[in-house]
Amino acid sequence: MTGSTDWEDFFSATPVPTELERVEKEASDFVRYHLSRGKPVALVSSGGTAIPIELNTVRFIDNFSSGQRGSASTEYLLQEGYAVIFLHRKQSKYPFTRRVDQETFLQAFLADANSSRVTVREGFASQLHTVLQEYQNCNASCSLLSVPFLYLSDYLWYLRTLAHVLSPLKKQALLYLAAAVSDFYIPKDKMPEHKVQSDGGPLKLELQLVPKMLKPLVCLWCPEAYIVSFKLETDISLLSKKAKEALLKYKHNVVIGNLLQTRKESVIMVKQDEEINIQISHEEQSKGIEIEQKIIAVVKSWHSEYMNL
Amino acid sequence: MTGSTDWEDFFSATPVPTELERVEKEASDFVRYHLSRGKPVALVSSGGTAIPIELNTVRFIDNFSSGQRGSASTEYLLQEGYAVIFLHRKQSKYPFTRRVDQETFLQAFLADANSSRVTVREGFASQLHTVLQEYQNCNASCSLLSVPFLYLSDYLWYLRTLAHVLSPLKKQALLYLAAAVSDFYIPKDKMPEHKVQSDGGPLKLELQLVPKMLKPLVCLWCPEAYIVSFKLETDISLLSKKAKEALLKYKHNVVIGNLLQTRKESVIMVKQDEEINIQISHEEQSKGIEIEQKIIAVVKSWHSEYMNL
Numbered sequence: 001m002t003g004s005t006d007w008e009d010f011f012s013a014t015p016v017p018t019e020l021e022r023v024e025k026e027a028s029d030f031v032r033y034h035l036s037r038g039k040p041v042a043l044v045s046s047g048g049t050a051i052p053i054e055l056n057t058v059r060f061i062d063n064f065s066s067g068q069r070g071s072a073s074t075e076y077l078l079q080e081g082y083a084v085i086f087l088h089r090k091q092s093k094y095p096f097t098r099r100v101d102q103e104t105f106l107q108a109f110l111a112d113a114n115s116s117r118v119t120v121r122e123g124f125a126s127q128l129h130t131v132l133q134e135y136q137n138c139n140a141s142c143s144l145l146s147v148p149f150l151y152l153s154d155y156l157w158y159l160r161t162l163a164h165v166l167s168p169l170k171k172q173a174l175l176y177l178a179a180a181v182s183d184f185y186i187p188k189d190k191m192p193e194h195k196v197q198s199d200g201g202p203l204k205l206e207l208q209l210v211p212k213m214l215k216p217l218v219c220l221w222c223p224e225a226y227i228v229s230f231k232l233e234t235d236i237s238l239l240s241k242k243a244k245e246a247l248l249k250y251k252h253n254v255v256i257g258n259l260l261q262t263r264k265e266s267v268i269m270v271k272q273d274e275e276i277n278i279q280i281s282h283e284e285q286s287k288g289i290e291i292e293q294k295i296i297a298v299v300k301s302w303h304s305e306y307m308n309l
Numbered sequence: 310m311t312g313s314t315d316w317e318d319f320f321s322a323t324p325v326p327t328e329l330e331r332v333e334k335e336a337s338d339f340v341r342y343h344l345s346r347g348k349p350v351a352l353v354s355s356g357g358t359a360i361p362i363e364l365n366t367v368r369f370i371d372n373f374s375s376g377q378r379g380s381a382s383t384e385y386l387l388q389e390g391y392a393v394i395f396l397h398r399k400q401s402k403y404p405f406t407r408r409v410d411q412e413t414f415l416q417a418f419l420a421d422a423n424s425s426r427v428t429v430r431e432g433f434a435s436q437l438h439t440v441l442q443e444y445q446n447c448n449a450s451c452s453l454l455s456v457p458f459l460y461l462s463d464y465l466w467y468l469r470t471l472a473h474v475l476s477p478l479k480k481q482a483l484l485y486l487a488a489a490v491s492d493f494y495i496p497k498d499k500m501p502e503h504k505v506q507s508d509g510g511p512l513k514l515e516l517q518l519v520p521k522m523l524k525p526l527v528c529l530w531c532p533e534a535y536i537v538s539f540k541l542e543t544d545i546s547l548l549s550k551k552a553k554e555a556l557l558k559y560k561h562n563v564v565i566g567n568l569l570q571t572r573k574e575s576v577i578m579v580k581q582d583e584e585i586n587i588q589i590s591h592e593e594q595s596k597g598i599e600i601e602q603k604i605i606a607v608v609k610s611w612h613s614e615y616m617n618l
């Protein structure tokens with residue numbers, strides 16, 4: 001007999017997302033469809049997780065993340081022949097639409113004053129055409145499944161459920177965990193019910209550690225999958241050391257380490273027997289090349305080796 | 310001689326946003342242009358303010374706000390003949406584009422497979438046409454100025470500067486403060502430099518009170534403007550009382566009170582001699598009528614009375 005673990009305690013104390021059953025059903029159908037066609041499936045997590053401070057939540061703690069890494073990587077995984085379950089923070093960057101600027105994209109269109117016709121302005125059509133073709137290809141092959149979340153608790157429930165759903169794919173499953181997941185949270189029984197009033201003086205918060213979910217993910221939920229995790233640091237002296245420690249501790253396949261300040265130009269990719277640097281020059285950036293394209297090329301090649309072992 | 314106040318101390322300890330000078334110049338030009346045409350100008354604040362926990366910010370505290378109230382109200386203010394400076398949280402809802410769903414709007418277009426032509430699909434054109442016409446009218450009259458922020462400190466610097474810029478409009482200026490502004494923050498000298506490590510155990514945070522900026526706003530920065538503030542509560546028993554207290558304390562013009570749970574269907578609008586309820590029925594909602602349309606109709610009428618005093 002073993003006692004319950006910290007992650008089991010976390011799930012027993014945390015309500016199930018109302019959409020979980022529907023998401024599980026959709027994801028199972030998705031995996032079955034692609035499994036029957038021999039297509040590898042990736043679960044990409046993306047964006048930050050929110051931690052409520054009050055039960056009726058007005059305030060929350062968030063992790064800095066636009067969703068750039070996850071949404072861009074999803075596009076390159078699709079190009080490399082994966083089907084992708086995109087587990088993402090609501091309103092964070094989304095594959096394809098991320099390339100259309102939210103505040104200004106309406107400038108690309110012209111509404112005819114005398115009819116209900118809408119036309120695409122000269123100069124915008126070719127850029128939009130490129131995005132649309134990729135988007136339409138992706139839709140035609142049913143290769144992208146969208147699963148949005150807001151709070152940490154929902155994210156973790158979805159992660160566990162989707163990992164279970166992917167496990168029949170065995171080595172063909174790729175988990176690419178780019179979400180910026182909070183290390184801390186306030187348990188439900190420690191939260192005030194209502195919005196904390198500002199006339200009570202300074203606010204003291206005490207946050208508990210979130211159990212490390214990589215452990216059950218690797219050992220139990222999806223044990224044969226190829227698992228890539230991320231480490232974001234702000235202190236370069238810690239980066240390589242922390243990435244290697246994580247790999248030793250959780251025994252998964254790859255840690256991608258990046259610094260907040262340089263994450264768009266430089267990452268390290270660490271696996272058991274190798275550490276490589278991936279960089280992108282200013283010249284490449286000015287041509288619109290993204291570092292995620294290079295990262296995914298390496299991930300695909302390493303995952304292919306692993307599948308053939 | 311008077312000593313320095315808490316809000317003066319806050320600004321002396323808080324770095325000026327790098328874009329402040331450019332924003333001030335653009336806003337001054339904007340106000341001068343509309344002043345010369347006799348058009349009233351509104352400053353609308355919208356979305357939540359982020360509070361960094363670390364100097365190299367990976368984590369922050371945020372206020373729940375999609376920017377719905379501010380972005381929708383901006384559209385109705387434009388319809389009512391105002392020019393609007395839209396001071397908003399980056400990536401929060403934006404006027405006009407908010408009506409186009411981020412994840413799915415690419416479905417509205419079709420990329421021709423054999424040319425670079427892009428067409429709008431049947432069934433999407435009429436909805437897009439309506440949005441575009443309003444957007445194009447707004448652009449043609451140069452009636453919307455966009456000022457984005459992320460952090461509380463930037464928001465407060467912009468608020469002060471824009472209030473100064475609006476003050477020559479006297480009673481024609483409307484301040485509509487719909488942003489969800491944090492009551493608490495961590496001063497720069499109390500923040501750790503790097504990302505807080507999770508191996509240090511539970512995280513304790515102590516947050517200081519943000520000085521109430523309504524006081525200098527009403528007394529000093531823009532003393533003749535018509536000023537509308539918001540109160541969001543989660544406890545209905547506090548709502549009306551808190552709204553009236555705010556009005557007595559800051560001596561501005563209107564407090565709009567709303568509950569987190571019902572904010573899309575019901576608000577109270579409180580001024581010195583009157584308190585009214587604004588509600589929207591399910592039937593109205595199903596027709597696409599938004600509560601912000603009703604709120605802005607009342608704000609306009611009250612502001613007009615005030616201008617004629």
